[in-house]
Amino acid sequence: MNLPRRRWPLAVAVTTAAALTLAACSGDPIDAPQETPDVEGLAEAQSLVSEYPREETVFTSGAQWGPPSSWNPIPQSGEATGVRGLLYEPLFSFDPATLELEPWLAERGEWTDADTYVLTLRDGLTWQDGEVLDAEDVVFTVELGKVPDVRWSNLWTWLSSVTATDATTVTFEFSDPRYQEWDNFLYTSSVLPQHIVSTWAETDYNSNANEDPIGSGAFRYSTHGQDRMVWERNDDWWGTEALGLEFPMTYVVDIVNPSNEVALGLLLQGGLDLSNNFLPGVQTLADSDKLGTYFDEAPYMLSANTAVLVPNATRAPMDDAEFRRAMAFAIDVDKIVANAYGGIVQKAHPTGLLPAYSSLYDKAVVDEHGFEYDADEAASILAAAGYEDTDGDGFVETPEGEKIELDLIVPAGWTDWMESARVIAEDLQAAGIDVTADFPDSGAVDDARSSGDFDLLINNWAGLSNTPWTYYNYLFHQPVRDLQLVGNFGRVPDAGAWALVEQLSRTASDSPEYARIMGELQEMSLTQMPMIPLWYNGLWAQYNTSTWGNWPTDGGDSTAYPSTWGGFWQMGGLRTLAALQPAG
Structure with missing residues (x-):
């Protein structure tokens, strides 16, 4: 600009x-x-x-919308701007241009066999109080995940042990090595000072404000x-x-x-x-x-994450994949890009994968199952699936003849999303789907998303990472819980897709299986449409x-x-x- x-x-x-x-x-x-x-x-x-x-x-x-009040990097939410990065550091950094990890606190890391990862720290690492940062700090940080409320506790469902073999060497043994997830952990998690955090009570790991913080x-x-x-x-x-x-x-x-x-x-x-x-x-x-x-x-702007329309699959007719696909064809995203954003965002690829992953787009799959704005195609899909305007009010009813009246919610005050929601509602109404845009406060939208108490909403949690596994984990995450916090907010019960997501996490990106799994996941996302990709939010x-x-x-x-x-x-x-x- x-x-x-x-x-x-x-x-x-x-x-x-x-x-x-x-x-x-x-x-x-x-x-x-x-x-x-x-x-x-x-x-x-x-x-x-x-x-x-x-x-x-x-x-x-x-980044900071309220007075700084926490310098605790463990929960990765609510901390002051810069706590992760300026103050505390990861083992590796991530190059968004190459999608590769680069050594940071670690000098190197390698898989010595299928189940063993050996990490070597740099010599001369210190904490800001002069204490040495060594392998015991890494072991302590990783083992914090044995406490269920710590964010990386899931790591211990597939990690067996972590051991400091000397001052700069850490050995990880895995019961179920998940190469994609492991790389993600290596650059998204900060190493913590054992001599400080070990004095905290377990119940305070997420709540301790960590005033007067000491990082590296x-x-x-x-x-x-x-x-x-x-x-x-x-x-x-x-x-x-x-x-x-x-x-x-x-x-x-x-x-x-x-x-x-x-x-x-x-x-x-x-x-x-x-x-x-x-x-x-x-x-x-x-x-x-x-x-x-x-x-x-x-x-x-660079593209930071994908904005998606989330249909609640626990409510009819959003439980019908064909209905969800019809909505995808009915929405004119170009109009949103032009009117709500003035051209400072890009329309999303049908897969929803960010442009950084463009080399992984499966053209054959997209050609067969992809979508673009086509009101006639939306009408055709609805008709073929049995959705008809039986009472002449201009809106289709379910195949069982029940009225369809849906609310699309986005937070009040988020004017780009509010205007986008208006466009989406108008487009869906033009396609014969009765949708009204509504704007509760952001806290109410957050509660509705996690509890499943909504018809349609817009969300954008999946951003650029070292692996598209993070995106598909976001789309298909299982199991569905009473409070859904990680992804799959529409609660689509697709065990087959989830099995593929877990398979992707276990597959090295240079494996011949990697492209096959990616193609199958793209096909599942386009045919099941758990979320409808809209545009790429700008960085x-x-x-x-x-x-x-x-x-x-x-x-x-x-x-x-x-x-x-x-x-x-x-x-x-x-x-x-x-x-x-x-x-x-």
């Missing part, structure tokens, strides 16, 4: 911010009157910026407040020598989001260097030499280059993911910081 070729005076910045503002995750309704500019909020944010030496500080925003990372905890999380460069970081990474900034200050209106105003003023906020319409501010995004034209990232340059761009000096969101620091976020250069 390019923005105006001039520095914006405060009044213009605030006015423009108001025009593009959004609340919570996504903003004011697109057709709503504009709110009064938040001049006071912008002034407060500018005051915060003035407290730090500008040429030594990178200011970010977009490139940045130390400095301070925090209602409006900020401040990290200070760790000049004793082991990685300066081992990884050859040096950070030109002294501070990283993440500003708590007062509103996206303020974020945009601050970005335009040069007080914010990186905004990971969704700023609808920002692409209309064209041709700036001080502001930019990853791509300099549509879609402007919202807008830069101001007034103070810091060399941000990641298409074809530029860096291909790292420029994001402060949880889980993205080990996917290039740290390399983004290290690559920055003073603008002067």
Whole structure:
């Protein structure tokens, strides 16, 4: 994205911010009157910026929507921005361009036989309090998963033992080696300090706020407040020598989001260097030499995850795969891309797999079972499956003659999704399916999704990872529980697909079986349609280059993911910081 070729005076910045503002995750309704500019909020944010030496500080925003209150990386939710990545570190990092793992705390790791993985740590690793980080810390971290409430407890259903054979060597023995899942664990989980966390009670593993945290990372905890999380460069970081990474900034200050209106105003003023906020319409501010995004034209943003329509398969007629397929043909996603997003997202591939996995698309399967917007085909599928308008009201009834009245829910205030829901409802109504868009608060949508108390909703949890296993685990996850938290929110009871998902997790990506399993899973996803792929949500990232340059761009000096969101620091976020250069 390019923005105006001039520095914006405060009044213009605030006015423009108001025009593009959004609340919570996504903003004011697109057709709503504009709110009064938040001049006071912008002034407060500018005051915060003035407290730090500008040429030594990178200011970010977009991940923290409330005051920082936890520095605990175990639950991987609710922690302050940067806890995972700046403070605590994984064994490996992940290169989103190559989809390969790269050594981080680990120097190397290898399967010495089908059931044994041997990991070697780097020499010279230390915690920020001077204690040595060694193999016992890795063993302790992994064995925390033996506590059922710890996030990686499922690991111990297929891991038999973990042993420190010397100070830098850890041996893992598996009862059921799952190569894809294991690689995912290696870069998504942080190594924890045994000498600190071992003093916690088991019941506090998820709830301990971990104040005054000690990690191993490139940045130390400095301070925090209602409006900020401040990290200070760790000049004793082991990685300066081992990884050859040096950070030109002294501070990283993440500003708590007062509103996206303020974020945009601050970005335009040069007080914010990186905004990971969704700023609808920002692409209309064209041709700036001080502001930019990853791509300099549509879609402007990298693709972060797949937005999907989730039909509840426990309710008729969504329990009918043909009905779900008819809905897929009835929705004009191009209209959503153009109207709700102004072209800053891309329509999803029929498989739902992100563009990074394009080499894995099975063309034959997609040609036979794929879908695109085709109202006539939607009508044909409905008719063939016995759905007819028997009472003449313009909407089809079930084959048994029962009325179909469905609600599509998305969170209130998420204006991109609200507008998308309106388009979807209108398209389905045009196809003869009576659907109404409704907008409860985000907490109610979360509760409905996990409990199964909904007809239709939009969701987007499956993002880029080292393996498409994460996507199919999201689509078909079994068993279905009273509270469904991991995936398969529509509760489609497909044991065959789930068996293939588990088979994929056990299959090395260079195995001849890998492509076959991927093809079968793509066919199952397109014929069963547990979720309907819609568009790829963007990795919202807008830069101001007034103070810091060399941000990641298409074809530029860096291909790292420029994001402060949880889980993205080990996917290039740290390399983004290290690559920055003073603008002067």
